Amino acid sequence: MDQLLQWLLMPGILISLVFSALFSFKSRRSSDARTRAIFSARMNISMGIMLLFIALVQLFLSGESTLRIVIGAIFLVLGVFNLFAGLRNLSIYSSPRS
Known part of the structure; x- marks a missing residue:
């Protein structure tokens, strides 16, 4: 069982x-602030x-x-915080602009 978990988690x-x-690299290379924020959010999720x-x-x-x-x-705790x-x-930065 441990071997299966290891092959799934690693x-x-x-x-x-x-x-x-x-996503960190793309965030730092982006010049647009909205695109930078989207890539930064994806980096936090990852x-x-x-x-x-x-x-x-x-x-x-x-x-x-x-x-x-x-x-x-x-x-x-840190993982759940970063994910949320x-x-x-x-969701904030991907919504269409008003």
Whole structure:
């Protein structure tokens, strides 16, 4: 069971890492403020997903030490915060202009 979780979580971490770096690069290279904000929101979403995957690895695939559980919980909270902040910002900046 641990092997299956490892094969599911590790590619998720790597894919979200690539998307996070890609959107960060696009955000920094963009000259338009609205486009920069959209790419930044997508970067936050990708980073939130990556932190959630890392938290799942810490919580389920590691030994049952208190330190790992605390670190996993911190990553879980940060990941959820980044995910929701990115989704909120994406909905704000993707809406058509009035």
